[in-house]
Amino acid sequence: MTEKGLLIVLSGPSGVGKGTVRQAIFSRGEREFIYSISATTRKAREGEVDGKDYFFKEREEFERMIADNELLEYTEYVGNYYGTPIDYVRRTLDTGKDIFLEIEVQGAMQVKERMPEGIFIFLTPPDMTELESRIVNRGTDESPIIKQRMEKAIEELSLMRYYDYAVENDTVENAVQKVLGIIQSEHLKVSRILDTICADERE
Amino acid sequence: MTEKGLLIVLSGPSGVGKGTVRQAIFSRGEREFIYSISATTRKAREGEVDGKDYFFKEREEFERMIADNELLEYTEYVGNYYGTPIDYVRRTLDTGKDIFLEIEVQGAMQVKERMPEGIFIFLTPPDMTELESRIVNRGTDESPIIKQRMEKAIEELSLMRYYDYAVENDTVENAVQKVLGIIQSEHLKVSRILDTICADERE
Numbered sequence: 001m002t003e004k005g006l007l008i009v010l011s012g013p014s015g016v017g018k019g020t021v022r023q024a025i026f027s028r029g030e031r032e033f034i035y036s037i038s039a040t041t042r043k044a045r046e047g048e049v050d051g052k053d054y055f056f057k058e059r060e061e062f063e064r065m066i067a068d069n070e071l072l073e074y075t076e077y078v079g080n081y082y083g084t085p086i087d088y089v090r091r092t093l094d095t096g097k098d099i100f101l102e103i104e105v106q107g108a109m110q111v112k113e114r115m116p117e118g119i120f121i122f123l124t125p126p127d128m129t130e131l132e133s134r135i136v137n138r139g140t141d142e143s144p145i146i147k148q149r150m151e152k153a154i155e156e157l158s159l160m161r162y163y164d165y166a167v168e169n170d171t172v173e174n175a176v177q178k179v180l181g182i183i184q185s186e187h188l189k190v191s192r193i194l195d196t197i198c199a200d201e202r203e
Numbered sequence: 204m205t206e207k208g209l210l211i212v213l214s215g216p217s218g219v220g221k222g223t224v225r226q227a228i229f230s231r232g233e234r235e236f237i238y239s240i241s242a243t244t245r246k247a248r249e250g251e252v253d254g255k256d257y258f259f260k261e262r263e264e265f266e267r268m269i270a271d272n273e274l275l276e277y278t279e280y281v282g283n284y285y286g287t288p289i290d291y292v293r294r295t296l297d298t299g300k301d302i303f304l305e306i307e308v309q310g311a312m313q314v315k316e317r318m319p320e321g322i323f324i325f326l327t328p329p330d331m332t333e334l335e336s337r338i339v340n341r342g343t344d345e346s347p348i349i350k351q352r353m354e355k356a357i358e359e360l361s362l363m364r365y366y367d368y369a370v371e372n373d374t375v376e377n378a379v380q381k382v383l384g385i386i387q388s389e390h391l392k393v394s395r396i397l398d399t400i401c402a403d404e405r406e
Contacts, residue, residue, distance in 0.1 A: 122393065160393055160396075160397075161393060161397055163393050164392065164393060165388065165391045165392055165393060166391060166393050166396055167391055178387065178388075178391060181384040181387050181388050182388045182391060184381065184384050185368065185381075185384050185385045185388040185389075186388075188368045188369060188370055188381060188385065189367065189368055190325065190363055190364060190366050190367060190368060190369050193363075193369055194363075194364055
């Protein structure tokens with residue numbers, strides 16, 4: 001009776017501290033996660049191992065993977081491709097292990113399209129809740145800086161609605177505890193437990 | 204921007220330890236819950252206060268409440284009625300406070316019908332997972348006692364599917380931590396946060 005692993009996607013606006021929260025979660029070691037290994041066309045740096053740090057690919061091969069829908073999400077950054085091979089993710093989930101992706105919002109939206117069953121967690125800046133209140137009670141006497149921050153918050157809010165959970169990154173410790181709590185609760189969902197039992201029944 | 208409170212229903216087979224888990228949650232005091240006050244036709248004992256320990260009702264009044272659909276759930280036990288006034292629950296949720304019900308499975312199913320938006324948590328005996336495996340890999344050489352326990356587990360499983368979460372009561376501490384984690388995660392759901400913001404927008 002192997003429960004399928006969960007695909008956990010941690011995302012949020014750039015600069016919100018996704019990397020720090022992800023590192024803290026992994027270093028806590030409370031749950032066993034597989035960190036998703038990316039494919040890239042960037043050259044391997046000294047000490048980097050193919051299949052451990054990255055799956056190193058030639059540009060031609062990477063573009064074939066894009067064309068053949070073999071990537072859960074991908075992006076181009078300073079001339080190199082980076083992406084998540086869907087096959088690696090699926091095989092990991094089948095072994096019952098949770099896989100953890102920490103990616104930018106554009107990538108997260110691509111993942112959502114391919115694997116909507118994932119758990120999508122949106123990390124928000126610590127003052128977003130306060131900004132939300134301001135948006136709702138919009139005044140006319142706001143300073144240009146407040147207005148700019150509000151516009152950014154509105155933009156972020158409009159992305160947030162595609163996610164399952166929103167976690168405020170007020171402190172790393174709080175955010176880590178909440179993300180771990182979400183993952184634990186998702187594993188306790190009856191729908192998930194029954195899926196597992198019924199899949200066994202069919203075997 | 205007041206988020207609506209959550210209706211939390213903790214239930215499970217009799218003898219599983221619901222009361223102990225509920226008491227431990229309340230004595231931890233980590234979250235503020237309102238414990239649902241029951242209405243009853245039983246006479247007040249010395250020191251019991253109407254509206255605090257129970258809402259004490261005459262039998263005629265209680266039966267009128269049943270007829271008028273004013274109870275979220277009710278049951279009759281050794282000649283007295285016990286029930287949960289729906290109005291009290293609704294008013295508490297509107298103030299943004301979570302309300303906590305710890306009730307038998309029959310009562311929980313009544314609540315589910317009236318307020319399906321509640322969070323339904325099924326507390327399972329510690330060996331249920333093991334029994335589940337046995338059910339799936341059903342053997343013919345089982346002892347009558349094992350068979351009896353399996354039948355009970357099947358019955359419990361068939362109830363579990365109406366719940367949102369299943370928490371194994373292996374130790375009280377573990378069960379409490381999981382229930383609190385579920386409630387925290389439910390408050391982090393984007394759908395709930397956006398509901399709050401959008402309700403404010405409409406005001």
